[in-house]
Amino acid sequence: MAELRFSYGVMSAGKSTLALQVEHTWTEAGRCGLLLTSHDRGGAGRVTSRLGMGRPAVEVSAGTDLWAVVGRAVPPADFVVADEAQFYTPAQVDQLARCVDERDVDVACFGLLSDFAGRMFPGSARLVEMADVLVPLPLPVLCWCGRPARINARLVDGVVVHEGEQVLLGDTAPVEGALFGPEVRYQVLCRRHWARREPAPGADRSGGARRAGDLSGAAGRSCTDRGGPLSGRRPAPPAG
Numbered sequence: 001m002a003e004l005r006f007s008y009g010v011m012s013a014g015k016s017t018l019a020l021q022v023e024h025t026w027t028e029a030g031r032c033g034l035l036l037t038s039h040d041r042g043g044a045g046r047v048t049s050r051l052g053m054g055r056p057a058v059e060v061s062a063g064t065d066l067w068a069v070v071g072r073a074v075p076p077a078d079f080v081v082a083d084e085a086q087f088y089t090p091a092q093v094d095q096l097a098r099c100v101d102e103r104d105v106d107v108a109c110f111g112l113l114s115d116f117a118g119r120m121f122p123g124s125a126r127l128v129e130m131a132d133v134l135v136p137l138p139l140p141v142l143c144w145c146g147r148p149a150r151i152n153a154r155l156v157d158g159v160v161v162h163e164g165e166q167v168l169l170g171d172t173a174p175v176e177g178a179l180f181g182p183e184v185r186y187q188v189l190c191r192r193h194w195a196r197r198e199p200a201p202g203a204d205r206s207g208g209a210r211r212a213g214d215l216s217g218a219a220g221r222s223c224t225d226r227g228g229p230l231s232g233r234r235p236a237p238p239a240g
């Protein structure tokens, strides 16, 4: 029996990696599916993971009719893997639920639960209301202090902000040479350090702290290099 699943976590919890793995596993099993995303860090129409994997995907924008997209799939879709589901509208979540119930299509959604102020995204809230199965991602993402990370904190020019638009794209690492406008980036923080507006020491515009869970560096090394050079990664959405 088909199910609507929602796997959620903070940034760096491995959501896109798991989405790609699920799509791969179900395809290997001989099933046909659709991969969806919205505002992925790798650009439109692509699901990319922080570990470097990537796959073409259908880009979901506010006006995309997901009932129609799934219905047009040739060969017919047995499953849908939907990444960055926090950016979908509640109506699009309902369209995916309808695919489960009326077409027997398995739908696995992955996304952030809440935004930079700890408020649920409308699409995520709808998934919590409608999903058959809710799966908190098990990877323990930590604040710089070692406590569990709870908030995808937004830093504007290095300062933790509590107000602003819900969706504002930015990277999870300092961006070299921002030429115009404030630099927007994201860092996972525990509730206490989000409330106190205290990002990782040294996480200002001049560089310093690297993103939590960063796996870059020398082969086999998995420590976070807090004093290392600025990352050269391109700007990307606040998504995991």
Ligand SMILES: [Zn+2]
Pocket (backbone or CB within 6 Å): 143, 144, 145, 146, 147, 189, 190, 191, 192, 193
């Ligand atoms: Zn903390």
